[in-house]
Amino acid sequence: MKIATAQCTCVPAAVSANVEHMAALIAEARMREAESVVFPEPALTGYELAAVLRAGGVAGVVNCAAATDEDRPAIETPVFGxxxxxxxxxxxxxxxxxxxxVFVAGQVEAVQGWGRLRPRAVRPRR
Incomplete structure (x- = not known):
């Protein structure tokens, strides 16, 4: 199987423009006889999550891997207004x-809330 990898520059918060660009890259990959195309994770929205949220006027919660001072990342949840x-x-x-x-455990017990929401850390059942 021939797999194409797409290295593309995304326009922050311009999903329609990014989809058009991705479609052109897919067509090019097909012309080169690729059977699959792999895009980078922010291909639709660009790297500017804040711009996407601002444009939509809603708060957002995102889960991601975050760099730490150790040799492994942490599982992090940034909250954007x-x-x-x-x-x-x-x-x-x-x-x-x-x-x-794979991951390092966080050390902070609780996070502040926003609006009327007050998130808290909860231990999973064992």
Whole structure:
């Protein structure tokens, strides 16, 4: 199987424009006889999550891997307001067994809320 990888520059928060560009790259890959195309993770929205949220006027919560001072990343949940500004972030503390070899546990017990929401850390049942 021939697989194409797409390295593309995305326009922040311009999903329609990015889809058009991706469609052109797919057509090019097909002309080169590729059977599959792999795009980078932010291909639709660009790297500017804050701009996407600002344009939509809603708050957003995103889960991602985040760099740490250790040799492994943490599972992090940044919380953005409707204005695109980061309100707070939380690093997962209680890792499941299959996560422990890959990720570092967070150390902060709770996160601040926004609006009427007051998130709190909850230990998983064992």
């Amino acid at each position: 409707a204005d695109g500004e980061m309100i707070t972030t939380y690093r997962k503390q209680y890792l499941f067994e299959h996560e422990r070899d």
